[in-house]
Amino acid sequence: MDSGNIGFVLLCAAFVFVMTPGLAMFYGGLVRKKNVVNTMMTSIFIIGIGIVMWVLFGYSLSFAPSGNAFIGDFRWLGLEGVSLTEGYTDDASIPNMVFSAFQMMFAVITPALITGAVAGRMKFKSIFVFTIFWSLIVYYPLAHMVWGQGGLLGADGIGALDFAGGDVVHISSGVSALVLCILLGKRHDYEHSIYRIHNIPKVVLGASLLMFGWFGFNAGSALAADGLAAHAFMTTGVSAAAAMLSWMLCDVIKNKKPTLIGASTGMVAGLVGITPGAGFVPMWAAVIIGLTTSPVCYIMISYGKKKFGFDDALDAFSCHGTGGIWGGLLTGVFSCTAINSSAGNGLVYGEFAQFGAQAAGIGITIVIAVVGTLICYGITRLITGKIRVDLRDELMGLDVSQHGEAAYPSFNGLDN
Numbered sequence: 239m240d241s242g243n244i245g246f247v248l249l250c251a252a253f254v255f256v257m258t259p260g261l262a263m264f265y266g267g268l269v270r271k272k273n274v275v276n277t278m279m280t281s282i283f284i285i286g287i288g289i290v291m292w293v294l295f296g297y298s299l300s301f302a303p304s305g306n307a308f309i310g311d312f313r314w315l316g317l318e319g320v321s322l323t324e325g326y327t328d329d330a331s332i333p334n335m336v337f338s339a340f341q342m343m344f345a346v347i348t349p350a351l352i353t354g355a356v357a358g359r360m361k362f363k364s365i366f367v368f369t370i371f372w373s374l375i376v377y378y379p380l381a382h383m384v385w386g387q388g389g390l391l392g393a394d395g396i397g398a399l400d401f402a403g404g405d406v407v408h409i410s411s412g413v414s415a416l417v418l419c420i421l422l423g424k425r426h427d428y429e430h431s432i433y434r435i436h437n438i439p440k441v442v443l444g445a446s447l448l449m450f451g452w453f454g455f456n457a458g459s460a461l462a463a464d465g466l467a468a469h470a471f472m473t474t475g476v477s478a479a480a481a482m483l484s485w486m487l488c489d490v491i492k493n494k495k496p497t498l499i500g501a502s503t504g505m506v507a508g509l510v511g512i513t514p515g516a517g518f519v520p521m522w523a524a525v526i527i528g529l530t531t532s533p534v535c536y537i538m539i540s541y542g543k544k545k546f547g548f549d550d551a552l553d554a555f556s557c558h559g560t561g562g563i564w565g566g567l568l569t570g571v572f573s574c575t576a577i578n579s580s581a582g583n584g585l586v587y588g589e590f591a592q593f594g595a596q597a598a599g600i601g602i603t604i605v606i607a608v609v610g611t612l613i614c615y616g617i618t619r620l621i622t623g624k625i626r627v628d629l630r631d632e633l634m635g636l637d638v639s640q641h642g643e644a645a646y647p648s649f650n651g652l653d654n
Contacts, residue, residue, distance in 0.1 A: 239323060240331040246463035247332050247340050253454025254343035258285055258350055260447025264506070265354050266645075267440030268552050270433065272635025273358045274645035277552075280353035280365050287366070288346035291373055293317055296345055297338045299374075300381040301326065307390035309379045327387070331462055340458055341381070348377055348407045354552030355415035356422050359632055362640040364625040368418075368618045376414060376610035380406050380603065391599045398599025399573055399581055399592065401470065402459040404514025404566040405603040412559020413607035416550065421615050422626055424549035426633070438498055445502035449478055452509045456516040466578065470516040473524035474509065477516075480528030481508025488536045503557065507535045510561035515569030518581040523572035527565060534564045563600055570596030 262281035269277045288296075295315055302310035314320050321334040330337065349369045356365075383389040384400050391398045391405065400406060435441065456474045460467035485504025486496040511531030512524055519527070538556040543549075550556055570593030573584040582592035619625055631639035638644065 239325070239333060240462070243331045243462045243464075244333065244336055246467070247336050247458055247461060250454035250458025251336075251340040251343050253451045254340070254347070254458065255285075255451070257343075257448050257451030257455065258282070258347045260444050260451060261347060261350055262444070263440050264444025264448060264502075265357065265552050267437040267442075267444060268354075268435050269357050270635070271436045271646060272637055274436070274637060275643045276362065276636035276640050277353070277357050279362065279641060280357075281350040283366065284346055284350045284369060287369060288349070288373070289342060291370065292338075292342045292345050296373065296378055297341065299378040300341065300345070301338070301386050303387040304382075305388060307383065307388055307395055309382050310386060337461065340461075341385075344403060344407060344455075345373065345377060345381070348403075348411050349373055351408070351411040351554055351558050352415045352418060354554040355419040355550045357551040358636060359425055359551075359626055360422055361622065361625060361627050362636070364618050364622045367621050368614050368625075371614040371617050372414065372610065375613055376410055376607055377406070380410055380606060383602075384599075391602060393580060396598050397582065397592070397595040398566075399518050399569050399596065400514045400566070400599070401517040401569075402456045402513045404562045404569070405599055408510050408513060408558040408562030409566065409600060409603045410607045412555045412557070412562055413604050414611040415554035416548065416559060417608055417611040418615065419550050419555075420548050421612075425551065426629055428549050435499060441499060442502050445506055448506055449509060452478070452513075456513060460517055466517050469521075469577065473512055473516045473519065473521060476521060476524040477512035477528035477531070478505045478508040480525045481505060481511065481532040482528075484529045485532040485536060488533055492540065503535075503553075504532045507532050507557050507561045510535075510558055511565035511568070514562070514566045515573060518569055518574065518578050519572040519584075520574055520577060523568070523574075523586075526572070527568050530568070531561050531564055535561050563604075566596050566600050567593070570594070 258281055262278040266274045266278040298312055298314035299310045302313045304311035320338055323333055326334045326337045349372055383391045384406050385392060388394045453471055453474055457467045457471040460470055482501050482504040485500050489496045489500040508528040508531055511527045535557050538560045539553050571585045573581040573592050575581055575583050583589040585593050
């Protein structure tokens with residue numbers, strides 16, 4: 239065990255934790271004033287249920303070496319037997335408990351990403367139940383398949399690369415968000431109302447906290463304070479910066495003006511795009527990934543939603559799903575063995591196998607997310623009954639109808 243690596247990964251775990259409150263701020267600023275409390279609550283409550291589930295059975299189902307390619311076994315229930323002195327793998331330099339703590343923060347933020355797609359129209363008790371079953375049916379199996387020993391999609395399986403959560407976090411949550419918002423239906427006035435962002439400074443603060451945490455998200459996935467962590471740290475920042483610039487350019491081309499919301503959203507899109515390849519691609523490739531991810535997500539937000547007719551309220555699929563798929567494919571284009579020996583060379587180096595593995599991994603992830611979400615939706619309906627709020631509650635706002643609170647009880651100067 240290496241005390242420097244232990245301290246580094248624990249610090250990165252704390253960084254990743256900050257991403258969930260950051261997401262709550264980001265989403266909360268984007269919605270109408272009457273839905274701020276509910277929108278932020280749908281991220282914050284997962285800190286509670288996500289951590290408890292992870293300790294009781296989530297880590298065991300995700301990472302216990304079960305001998306099968308799909309899910310772990312029950313040997314580490316309650317973290318019993320998770321070592322404080324030995325690593326998850328034989329060559330690890332951090333204890334298994336430290337690895338568990340780091341991965342726990344991923345399990346918290348991932349289902350929170352889904353909630354942005356259904357903001358303003360899903361009952362809180364239904365989100366609560368859905369999150370429990372989605373973690374069980376989608377997240378834990380995917381974490382095992384990609385990062386667990388003997389997993390179907392990882393190094394012991396088809397060899398798909400996912401450094402910090404392209405498949406496990408962004409594609410799974412983004413695709414699930416798309417399916418859920420289609421099942422739930424559009425907001426009642428979606429076709430004929432202008433939805434104003436009620437608090438732009440809150441959005442910027444949330445995006446900034448997300449980027450802060452993302453450095454731990456990606457660099458910490460090296461699981462050691464070494465050169466690979468430094469490389470992942472730098473590719474993360476470079477991609478986010480490039481994506482911010484290209485989103486601003488998209489705004490200027492379409493609307494003749496750059497926007498602060500656009501710059502913040504572009505930054506997040508660049509972070510999503512680089513996540514699967516942060517520790518596998520060269521620095522120059524991170525620039526390309528960032529520059530191209532924003533236009534892809536921008537097109538989906540500006541044209542795709544209207545073309546296909548789905549109401550992804552806060553662009554969970556349009557940003558995380560679309561950006562994750564794009565970044566995962568580009569990882570297969572730019573991955574380089576010289577940077578990380580566990581990666582195959584990508585298309586730009588004249589080899590096709592890694593790109594094929596990336597495409598297969600993404601395809602399997604999409605299927606798991608779609609089927610899993612349909613199952614979770616059905617189970618949630620059986621338990622909670624009607625999943626969508628009544629029209630009266632939607633008009634009133636979910637802050638009052640679901641929580642009996644108001645974000646700004648003494649100030650009415652903001653649009654509903």
